[in-house]
Amino acid sequence: MSGREKLAAKAPAKSKNASKKKPRYLELADELREAVLRGDYPDPGDFPTESVLCKKYDVSRFTVREALRKLTAEGLITRKRGSGTVVQPATARAGALHQPLSNVGEILQYARDTTIAFEKKKAGAIPKDVVEQIGAKADGDWFAFRGKRMKPGRKRPIAVTEAWVHPELADAVAQIDVNATTLFGQIETLGEVSVARVTQDIQAIKGTKDILSELGLEKGDPVLRILRCYFDESDRMFEISASYHPGERFAYSMHIEVD
Amino acid sequence: MSGREKLAAKAPAKSKNASKKKPRYLELADELREAVLRGDYPDPGDFPTESVLCKKYDVSRFTVREALRKLTAEGLITRKRGSGTVVQPATARAGALHQPLSNVGEILQYARDTTIAFEKKKAGAIPKDVVEQIGAKADGDWFAFRGKRMKPGRKRPIAVTEAWVHPELADAVAQIDVNATTLFGQIETLGEVSVARVTQDIQAIKGTKDILSELGLEKGDPVLRILRCYFDESDRMFEISASYHPGERFAYSMHIEVD
DNA sequence: CAGTGGTCTAGACCACCGG
DNA sequence: CGGTGGTCTAGACCACTGC
Numbered sequence: 001m002s003g004r005e006k007l008a009a010k011a012p013a014k015s016k017n018a019s020k021k022k023p024r025y026l027e028l029a030d031e032l033r034e035a036v037l038r039g040d041y042p043d044p045g046d047f048p049t050e051s052v053l054c055k056k057y058d059v060s061r062f063t064v065r066e067a068l069r070k071l072t073a074e075g076l077i078t079r080k081r082g083s084g085t086v087v088q089p090a091t092a093r094a095g096a097l098h099q100p101l102s103n104v105g106e107i108l109q110y111a112r113d114t115t116i117a118f119e120k121k122k123a124g125a126i127p128k129d130v131v132e133q134i135g136a137k138a139d140g141d142w143f144a145f146r147g148k149r150m151k152p153g154r155k156r157p158i159a160v161t162e163a164w165v166h167p168e169l170a171d172a173v174a175q176i177d178v179n180a181t182t183l184f185g186q187i188e189t190l191g192e193v194s195v196a197r198v199t200q201d202i203q204a205i206k207g208t209k210d211i212l213s214e215l216g217l218e219k220g221d222p223v224l225r226i227l228r229c230y231f232d233e234s235d236r237m238f239e240i241s242a243s244y245h246p247g248e249r250f251a252y253s254m255h256i257e258v259d
Numbered sequence: 260m261s262g263r264e265k266l267a268a269k270a271p272a273k274s275k276n277a278s279k280k281k282p283r284y285l286e287l288a289d290e291l292r293e294a295v296l297r298g299d300y301p302d303p304g305d306f307p308t309e310s311v312l313c314k315k316y317d318v319s320r321f322t323v324r325e326a327l328r329k330l331t332a333e334g335l336i337t338r339k340r341g342s343g344t345v346v347q348p349a350t351a352r353a354g355a356l357h358q359p360l361s362n363v364g365e366i367l368q369y370a371r372d373t374t375i376a377f378e379k380k381k382a383g384a385i386p387k388d389v390v391e392q393i394g395a396k397a398d399g400d401w402f403a404f405r406g407k408r409m410k411p412g413r414k415r416p417i418a419v420t421e422a423w424v425h426p427e428l429a430d431a432v433a434q435i436d437v438n439a440t441t442l443f444g445q446i447e448t449l450g451e452v453s454v455a456r457v458t459q460d461i462q463a464i465k466g467t468k469d470i471l472s473e474l475g476l477e478k479g480d481p482v483l484r485i486l487r488c489y490f491d492e493s494d495r496m497f498e499i500s501a502s503y504h505p506g507e508r509f510a511y512s513m514h515i516e517v518d
Numbered sequence: 519c520a521g522t523g524g525t526c527t528a529g530a531c532c533a534c535c536g537g
Numbered sequence: 538c539g540g541t542g543g544t545c546t547a548g549a550c551c552a553c554t555g556c
Contacts, residue, residue: 078494080492080493133510199512200511200512201510201511201512202461202483202510202511202512203463203483203506203507203509203510203511204462204463204464204481204482204483204504204506204507205463205481205506205507206479206480206481206506206507220465220479221465222463222464222465222481222482222506223463223481224461224462224463224483233339245463247462247463247464247465247481248462248463248464248465250462251392251460251461251462252460252461252462253458253459253460253461254458254459254461
């Protein structure tokens with residue numbers, strides 16, 4: 001199972017791989033997120049208070065608050081001084097159409113509920129219209145992929161995705177599992193880079209014939225294109241992806257917290 | 260010594276409007292933001308370190324870090340362990356087409372560069388398709404507005420916006436300046452609510468005849484619809500807006516920081 | 519009123535980066 | 538190496554909520 005869980009046993013776990021030790025507050029956030037998604041807190045008021053969490057996990061309030069801050073940013077919970085922390089009802093989320101994606105974690109979560117099989121294409125230059133839109137230089141022959149993202153129980157795909165990986169990441173590309181959920185997740189594991197920043201451009205366009213037929217749409221149907229650029233800590237762009245979604249059947253949903 | 264400035268008498272300030280006392284870290288963020296925008300740190304490396312800021316403003320590191328966290332979220336600065344804090348060059352910002360909107364502050368900034376004149380319409384129920392899409396109840400007769408958003412130097416509008424304001428905010432609605440940049444900004448000032456959360460749904464749709472002609476588009480051109488719901492601190496939805504953008508001429512652009 | 523989350527202090531250790 | 542920002546502790550006071 002896509003083990004992201006470190007959990008109880010403090011076993012130092014010196015996996016030789018590059019996975020550095022996660023801060024405690026992120027581990028805690030992962031545990032709490034799983035608990036929420038698993039349904040451990042069915043009623044909105046079931047979520048523990050900060051002080052309870054401090055004791056239960058034997059960490060300081062700072063650590064608890066950092067974890068809860070993350071879950072708040074993800075829209076999983078809502079907090080209010082004086083009353084407490086409540087899990088956000090699944091009402092607004094997961095309408096059949098909605099895909100909440102307000103941060104990278106949620107991109108992963110969204111990917112987890114869907115399946116995709118990429119096909120490796122010949123490496124080459126990135127299409128002109130894509131380069132223009134992102135307004136950054138992306139020279140050289142990038143490794144190209146193409147896939148169709150499906151959601152269980154639906155006939156038609158929710159996206160057709162094209163992606164390009166930086167020419168220097170040949171080692172990682174060679175090991176890519178073409179049936180995994182996301183490319184950048186694998187590149188993070190295989191390569192030495194990790195995502196620090198993502199930019200997105202969202203547009204409504206007329207789909208090309210190819211795209212339309214793959215999405216099961218008709219001529220003239222609008223298509224939502226999401227162009228993503230992935231940057232590492234040193235601000236190097238290492239992956240570009242273009243996803244084409246059926247306009248009427250798909251909504252890109254996000255929320256913004258004010259601080 | 261200086262300990263903590265109790266701030267002279269708490270000026271009661273019972274203005275019905277909400278001019279509550281701002282936390283120190285937000286004040287600090289405001290000061291630093293102004294300094295950056297004023298150009299006090301022309302070179303990227305000029306920005307002070309945390310310890311310098313602690314001394315200069317006589318606050319703890321926690322307070323400094325909260326302020327810097329805010330500026331980081333706004334994309335104003337970038338921070339790296341070991342090297343320091345650098346102001347983000349204005350290079351990437353403000354592509355002609357791009358409208359970065361990853362937080363409410365940026366929605367406001369985007370509005371600042373554009374103009375809009377709203378027209379008050381008759382209050383009434385919210386259209387069915389909108390209600391369905393947001394998946395929340397919005398009963399009663401909401402105050403309706405409609406406007407066209409223009410960008411200086413461009414002939415065609417970048418958006419047609421419809422908005423609805425909660426029936427209970429009649430007082431605020433009565434005072435609304437129909438030529439201001441945003442409705443929710445005014446409602447915040449006039450009413451007793453303030454934005455705590457925004458949700459957005461983005462879709463590619465076929466525009467109606469009305470919308471298309473107002474945007475200067477032709478039949479069959481795709482339209483990007485952004486549906487926003489504004490919530491206050493008590494999670495009450497007090498405004499809904501639907502913006503229709505020309506698909507090919509407009510990109511919704513955002514960036515996500517990974518934490 | 520007791521308990522919640524929001525703000526804040528004064529420490530500490532660490533991983534990382536530059537000179 | 539010294540200094541940076543990232544993580545974390547153990548306190549504290551407060552504004553606000555619910556009962």
